[in-house]
Each structure stands twice: as C-alpha cells, then as structure tokens.
Amino acid sequence: SFPDGLEQMLSDIRRATRLLARAPGFTFLMTMLLAVGIGTTTTVFSFFEALFLRRLDARHPEELVRIVQRLPTVGTISSFPEAYYEALRERATTLALIFGEAGHYDRYAITVPAPAEAIPVHAVTPTFFAALGVQPLYGRVLLAEDERRSETPPAVLGYPLWRRRFGGDPGVVNGTTMAVNGRYFAIVGVMPQPFNGITIDTSADAWIPSNAYRTLVAPDGNGIVLELAGRLKPGFSPQQAEAECRTIWHSTMKEYYQSVERRSEDETAQLVSGGVFLDSLERGQSILRDS
Numbered sequence: 001s002f003p004d005g006l007e008q009m010l011s012d013i014r015r016a017t018r019l020l021a022r023a024p025g026f027t028f029l030m031t032m033l034l035a036v037g038i039g040t041t042t043t044v045f046s047f048f049e050a051l052f053l054r055r056l057d058a059r060h061p062e063e064l065v066r067i068v069q070r071l072p073t074v075g076t077i078s079s080f081p082e083a084y085y086e087a088l089r090e091r092a093t094t095l096a097l098i099f100g101e102a103g104h105y106d107r108y109a110i111t112v113p114a115p116a117e118a119i120p121v122h123a124v125t126p127t128f129f130a131a132l133g134v135q136p137l138y139g140r141v142l143l144a145e146d147e148r149r150s151e152t153p154p155a156v157l158g159y160p161l162w163r164r165r166f167g168g169d170p171g172v173v174n175g176t177t178m179a180v181n182g183r184y185f186a187i188v189g190v191m192p193q194p195f196n197g198i199t200i201d202t203s204a205d206a207w208i209p210s211n212a213y214r215t216l217v218a219p220d221g222n223g224i225v226l227e228l229a230g231r232l233k234p235g236f237s238p239q240q241a242e243a244e245c246r247t248i249w250h251s252t253m254k255e256y257y258q259s260v261e262r263r264s265e266d267e268t269a270q271l272v273s274g275g276v277f278l279d280s281l282e283r284g285q286s287i288l289r290d291s
Contacts, residue, residue: 023228059133062253065095065226065238067245067272076270078199079104082223085125094241096233097131099124100226101197103204108216112179113165122197122204123178123213123224129156131231132198139173139189146209152177153183153212157195158248161205180206181216198229242271 067088068078080100088098107118129141136156146154155178157166165171166187173271176187185208194201214224249269 061142063231064131064229065232065241067269068272069249069269078227078229079225082226083255084249084252085226085228087248088228088245091248092230092241093243094233094244095230095238097127098228098230099126099128099131099227100210101125101128101199102210102213102224102226103205103217104199104216104227108181110165110178110180111182112177112184117165119161119180119205119207120203121208121213121216123210124197124207125210125226128207131229134191134195136189137192138170138189141189141191142207142209147211149209152184152186153209154187154188155180156191156207157187158191158196158203158205160209162190163238170282178206180208183212183215185212238271242269245269245271 021047046093066078067080067283068076069080070076085098085100088095092098102123108121110117124142126142126144126147130144133250134141139156140155142154142191157172161167164174166176170190172187173189177184178187179185180240185206191207197207210224217224225258
C-alpha cells in the first residue's frame with residue numbers, strides 16, 4: 001500500500017488520464033499549446049541572453065570598464081568626441097590601456113574584390129586589440145605602429161566577411177588587398193567568429209587603424225567619435241576611476257564646446273561594467289553607485 005498522500009496523487013493522475021482519453025482532440029490541442037508556450041519562452045530567453053547578456057569576448061572581461069556619458073535630454077550614450085579620448089590618455093591615472101572604436105553606424109563600399117557591397121568598417125585606436133587581449137584566427141591583429149602606415153594601411157577582417165567575400169581562405173593574410181571607398185587596405189588578419197568588438201548590435205566586417213579611418217570620414221582633419229573603454233589599474237577602485245573620468249570629462253567638454261552655458265550640470269561621465277556589454281548601452285546606468 002501507499003501512504004495516503006501518494007495514493008491520492010495516483011488517484012488524481014488516473015482520473016485525469018481517463019478524462020483526457022475521452023477528449024483526444026482537446027488533449028492534442030492543449031499539448032500543442034503547451035509545447036508552443038515552452039518553445040517560445042525558451043526562444044525568447046535565448047534571444048535575450050544572446051542580445052543583452054553575452055559575455056564580451058576578451059581576456060579577463062571583468063577587469064574592463066566602459067565609459068559612457070549621461071545627457072538628461074537624451075539618456076545614456078556611449079560615444080565621445082576624440083578630444084575626450086586624448087584627454088583620458090594624457091591625464092587618467094586610474095585606467096590602463098584606454099581604447100576606443102568608431103564607426104558603429106556607418107557603412108562603406110567595398111569594391112575590390114567585386115561585386116561592390118556596403119559593409120560596416122570600424123576604426124580602432126592603437127591599443128584596442130592589446131587591451132581586449134584577443135587573438136586572431138589567422139594572421140595578426142592591428143598594432144600601435146599601424147597608425148603610422150600611410151601607404152596601403154592594414155585591415156583585420158571579421159569572420160563573416162572573410163567567409164562571404166574571401167571564401168574562408170586563410171591565405172588572405174599574405175598580401176591580399178581590398179578596396180574600401182576607393183582606398184586599398186592590406187588584409188593582415190582574420191578574427192574568430194565570436195568576436196565583434198565592444199558592442200553587440202553594431203558588429204564590424206573589418207577593423208582599420210583610426211588614422212586610416214579619418215581619410216574615409218574626416219579628410220578635412222576633424223576628429224572622429226569613439227566608444228571608449230579601459231582596464232582598471234591595480235590598486236584603484238571603480239569609484240575612483242569614475243570620479244577621475246568625470247573630472248576629466250567636465251574640463252574637456254568645456255573646452256570642446258567653447259562655452260560652459262551650452263552644458264548642463266546634470267551631464268556627466270559614468271562607468272559601466274565591461275564584462276557584459278549591452279546593445280549600445282541605451283539603458284545604461286552607472287552600476288558603480290551601490291557597489
């Protein structure tokens with residue numbers, strides 16, 4: 001014999017089975033609806049995880065911090081004028097390997113190899129790949145000295161472009177060139193499939209040095225707009241780094257805009273975790289306030 005509770009449960013199961021057997025159409029419909037519901041929930045969670053919670057493909061991502069700015073009339077945005085990047089490089093004492101990426105919403109024409117196609121090309125600052133600590137699938141990444149190359153600057157391909165336009169040939173890193181907006185670049189590396197830079201929703205098909213990128217978007221010498229990140233130096237807290245970034249931000253922006261009146265006291269720089277990068281940080285909030 002079974003305990004009273006178990007006996008009651010078994011009786012309920014037998015009764016439910018008999019009822020369902022008497023209405024096979026209803027049973028089938030309910031089973032299908034339940035399966036669709038479970039499948040939809042799983043799909044939605046998988047999509048959310050891939051889009052919003054993907055770990056950054058980098059060495060020790062928990063050590064990375066991303067710099068954003070809060071604008072009361074706009075929200076939190078992740079782009080800065082190049083002047084702020086230069087100021088951080090010169091004055092920041094709490095962050096190491098400050099780096100940036102530009103071009104997240106622009107496309108450029110690749111005409112060689114044919115056929116022509118508009119692709120996203122991102123610029124990276126000299127320490128970009130070194131700071132992330134990522135390794136190429138083939139060839140090499142961009143180096144600091146690549147900023148000084150004026151003739152046929154180098155380019156690193158993203159995995160999808162490499163497969164789509166170059167047939168997945170590992171030999172492309174040995175002298176193959178491609179033309180972007182009429183300018184030739186020498187392919188020096190191919191990144192592995194998971195890598196897409198420091199954002200999720202605006203992945204690049206190719207990365208080029210920031211100096212070469214200026215010839216595509218700012219030939220008149222104007223600066224470019226960068227999304228910025230860095231690594232905390234040992235011995236410094238995130239709160240200390242954020243305070244320093246905010247101080248540098250205020251002084252730099254006053255100089256950049258030539259007028260204090262055009263800025264709001266509520267506008268400021270913040271840090272967010274670099275371990276999990278959100279989609280362009282539209283909902284970004286400072287995660288350091290209560291840590």
